[in-house]
Amino acid sequence: MNPKLEKIMTVGSVIIAVLIAAIFLGLIANALGIFKFSLPGLFTQKTTKTTEVQAGTKTTGSSADSSTGEVQQNNGTGAVSQDQTDAETTVTEEQTETTASTTEAETESPIQIEGGSTTVPDVRGMDYDTAYDQLMQAGFYVSRQDDASDTVAAGTVISQSMTGNATPGSTVILIVSSGPDDGSSSAGTWMCNAQLEAPSNYNGEAVRLVLEQNGNQTVLSEGTAITFPYDLYVQGAANVSTGRVYLYVYDDAAGDYVLLVTYDNIPFSQVN
Numbered sequence: 001m002n003p004k005l006e007k008i009m010t011v012g013s014v015i016i017a018v019l020i021a022a023i024f025l026g027l028i029a030n031a032l033g034i035f036k037f038s039l040p041g042l043f044t045q046k047t048t049k050t051t052e053v054q055a056g057t058k059t060t061g062s063s064a065d066s067s068t069g070e071v072q073q074n075n076g077t078g079a080v081s082q083d084q085t086d087a088e089t090t091v092t093e094e095q096t097e098t099t100a101s102t103t104e105a106e107t108e109s110p111i112q113i114e115g116g117s118t119t120v121p122d123v124r125g126m127d128y129d130t131a132y133d134q135l136m137q138a139g140f141y142v143s144r145q146d147d148a149s150d151t152v153a154a155g156t157v158i159s160q161s162m163t164g165n166a167t168p169g170s171t172v173i174l175i176v177s178s179g180p181d182d183g184s185s186s187a188g189t190w191m192c193n194a195q196l197e198a199p200s201n202y203n204g205e206a207v208r209l210v211l212e213q214n215g216n217q218t219v220l221s222e223g224t225a226i227t228f229p230y231d232l233y234v235q236g237a238a239n240v241s242t243g244r245v246y247l248y249v250y251d252d253a254a255g256d257y258v259l260l261v262t263y264d265n266i267p268f269s270q271v272n
Contacts (some may be wrong), residue, residue: 001056018261028267052255117165120172123157128176133156139168143218145235146178147189154179161234166210167223175235190236190272192243197246199227200263208248208257211266222257236268243268 013267058261121138123131128144135142152158161173175189208218220234236243243266249258 036151050135073185117167120166120170122158122160122163123174124159127155127232128155128157128174129173131160131183135172135174140166141169143173143201145173145175147175147179148179148181150180151168152177159235162220162221165224166221170219170222173218173235188272190238190240190268191271192232192234192236192266192268194232195231196228196232196245196247196263198230202228202247202249203250205251206245207250208261209238210246210248211242211243213240213268232266239270242266243270 022122119136120140121131121134123134126134132144147158149158154175158175158177162170166172172216204225206223207226209226209232211218211220211234216237220232232245245263245266246259247261247263249257249260250256254268
């Protein structure tokens with residue numbers, strides 16, 4: 001063998017042996033923690049890839065926690081919760097308004113007839129005391145006039161001045177039987193059977209009709225509109241042949257009845 005080539009191979013073998021020994025010793029030292037080092041290539045590439053994967057995972061997790069989570073809170077779950085809250089608030093308000101409206105409707109006064117009028121009890125055929133109690137309980141005043149009758153028992157109501165509807169506080173005249181006529185009284189019953197013509201300025205307002213005879217006034221009707229010509233069929237005072245009727249209309253601005261027209265010389269005549 002060529003001495004020169006042999007020398008080169010010997011030197012190369014020594015170098016390789018030294019390198020292998022150094023690597024072996026380094027691995028042992030690194031494992032024992034005496035000192036740390038990394039060999040280029042394989043170890044470095046693995047460490048970098050691991051770091052990148054870990055970093056990527058951490059970055060992704062951070063993004064999901066700090067960005068996507070907040071967006072879901074504000075635009076997703078948070079928005080739905082707010083919409084639900086708004087909807088529930090709206091429903092609650094509507095229910096409150098409906099309940100308030102229902103409560104208010106239930107606490108209002110019962111439906112009344114136009115003009116605040118109410119039904120006048122029909123007391124014809126009742127004894128006077130019972131008739132009086134019923135009319136007073138209904139809110140009406142009572143005026144009694146006795147009249148002889150051969151067919152109706154004494155103390156029984158023969159007729160009344162108003163029926164139907166009238167304003168509480170009006171006066172109802174009751175004609176009460178005094179029994180058969182024994183000839184001791186010549187007054188008899190005086191009635192009016194006339195028609196009242198419509199005033200030119202009457203526009204369908206609620207009215208109050210008042211009869212006046214000998215300075216005494218009696219409310220014939222109050223609280224309802226009337227139709228003209230108006231039939232005035234009412235009993236008057238005994239032996240008084242005329243009367244006066246006042247027609248008042250309700251004025252919303254004044255909040256009270258105001259005189260519209262006066263009918264003079266209303267005739268009364270004895271009927272029995």
